[in-house]
Amino acid sequence: MTSNSPAPRGMYFEDFEIGQALQTGRRTITATDIVNFACLSGDFNEVHTNHEYCKTTAFGEPIAHGTLVFAVAAGLNYASGINDGTLIAFLGMDKWRMKIPVKHGDTIFVRSKVIAKRETRHADRGVITFARTFINQHGQEVQEMEITIMYKRRPS
Secondary structure, X not given: OOOOOOOOOOOOHHHOOXXXXXXOOOEEOOHHHHHHHHHHHXXXXXXXXXXXXXXXXXXXXXXXXXXXXXXXXXXXXXXXXOOOOOEEEEEEEEEEEEOOOOEOOOEEEEEEEEEEEEEOOOOOEEEEEEEEEEEOOOOOEEXXXXXXXXXXXXXX
C-alpha cells in the first residue's frame, strides 16, 4: 500500500550537526498583530494596549507581548521548512530571556544553532537542542532561549 501524503520537506535527526547554524526568513510585527494577540490571549496589559499609558514608560509606545514574538518565531521556523513533516514534539524551552522590546514595525528573524543532539531508546526518533536567538532589523537580539525538539529519524 502506498501513501498519498507528500514526502516531508523537513530535516531529519540525522541532518543536524552540533554547531550547525540555521536561519529563517523575516516577518514584520504590526500593530494589528499586537492587538489581535491581546484579544486572542486575553492579555490586555496596558504596556501592550494603551498608547497614552505607554507614553509614560521607557518604551514610549505599546510593545509586543513576549509570547507573541515567540509565536511569530515558531511560524518563521515552520515556514523555513526545517520542521515540516519531521518534527514529532516540542519538548521544552529553557533560559528564555527578553532582551529588548519588540514594537510594531520591527522585523524579526530567527537564528538557531544546534547545541546538543541525542538518540532516544526509540530507533525512529532523536532529540535536538538549539540555542535560538530572535533578531530585529537592526541586528539586535530581542529574545533568546534554548529549545528542545524531537525529530523523526530518516527512514531506512
